[in-house]
Amino acid sequence: xxxxxxVSIVIALILFKTAARYRKKxxxxxxxxxxxxxxxxxxxxxxxxxLSQYVADLLEVGRGVDAVLYISLVILxxxxxxxxxxxxxxxxxxxxxxxxxxxxxxxxxxxxxEQE
Amino acid sequence: xxxxxxxPAYNEGAKLAEVLRGVLEYVPNVVVxxxxxxxxxxxxxxxxxxxxxxxxxxRGQGAALATGIEYALRNGAEAIVTFDSDGQHAADEIxxxxxxxxTGEAEVVLGSRFLENTHKNMPxxxxxxxxxxxxxxxxxxxxxxxxxxxxxxxxxxxAAREIEINQDRMAHASEILDQVTKKNLRYVxxxxxxxxxxxxxxxGQGNLNAIKIAARMILAKLF
Numbered sequence: 001x002x003x004x005x006x007v008s009i010v011i012a013l014i015l016f017k018t019a020a021r022y023r024k025k026x027x028x029x030x031x032x033x034x035x036x037x038x039x040x041x042x043x044x045x046x047x048x049x050x051l052s053q054y055v056a057d058l059l060e061v062g063r064g065v066d067a068v069l070y071i072s073l074v075i076l077x078x079x080x081x082x083x084x085x086x087x088x089x090x091x092x093x094x095x096x097x098x099x100x101x102x103x104x105x106x107x108x109x110x111x112x113x114e115q116e
Numbered sequence: 117x118x119x120x121x122x123x124p125a126y127n128e129g130a131k132l133a134e135v136l137r138g139v140l141e142y143v144p145n146v147v148v149x150x151x152x153x154x155x156x157x158x159x160x161x162x163x164x165x166x167x168x169x170x171x172x173x174x175r176g177q178g179a180a181l182a183t184g185i186e187y188a189l190r191n192g193a194e195a196i197v198t199f200d201s202d203g204q205h206a207a208d209e210i211x212x213x214x215x216x217x218x219t220g221e222a223e224v225v226l227g228s229r230f231l232e233n234t235h236k237n238m239p240x241x242x243x244x245x246x247x248x249x250x251x252x253x254x255x256x257x258x259x260x261x262x263x264x265x266x267x268x269x270x271x272x273x274x275a276a277r278e279i280e281i282n283q284d285r286m287a288h289a290s291e292i293l294d295q296v297t298k299k300n301l302r303y304v305x306x307x308x309x310x311x312x313x314x315x316x317x318x319x320g321q322g323n324l325n326a327i328k329i330a331a332r333m334i335l336a337k338l339f
Contacts, residue, residue: 107170
């Protein structure tokens, strides 16, 4: 029973934090809904492990914990891929911005000569 | 022909003025792109008779090169020469590099230190790594050249417009070759002298960096 209580406390804290961020309008309603659902589902899995067993039987992977781990791994890899792509795109956009500023602020030799 | 020399520079304050003086003897239009240097590169460049652009934050040599090329094109460049800022290249070879563009023999002229083995004092380990890089790049880009990582090039304005440099960092050298084959640009190699000095060795790429560059090239191919 110990692990369920512990995990529930942690999840409750996370939910409070998420709600606070939502109130401050730091996250969109959609994202807020997603995270609440996600953490409630996580809590549910800890209290009723037989639920994950049901999924495990569907996927034919044996133990419920394994099913949860496999699915988490797939989701994590997917998220990593998305973040990697977004990061690359952001880098390219920063470069474009830096380039445009550099060209607009160009120091022409004529200008330097006048200053002398 | 309206010719521009593009020189990306990162922390090259010590040698830059000398390099710029050399280049100005042959080409009047020079653009230096200071890639967010932490030393006095920007001030040194401004003291010379050249166009100076500054990346407010460091974006890498590929990005600096692309910025300089874009600027030259917007100023009506018909031929663009890319040149290193650390004194490795010889300014008196610029005209020879431009010649194939003038005669219409090619739209891309690539400098090569291995065509006639015109490199001086190249460290052995560096030689092995560069040769490895050449084999690797030839396989990935399917282009038959003797030197894949040479910053001395001459491009026609059309070629400069066609070649898109998306690799901000060092993998841009292979990316340019990729685009030459992909866009079917006529290219030719010319032997250029590369002089390795203590200064240029200290500022250049670390040997281990080759692995990082290779990884970036493969990633770029995949995505």
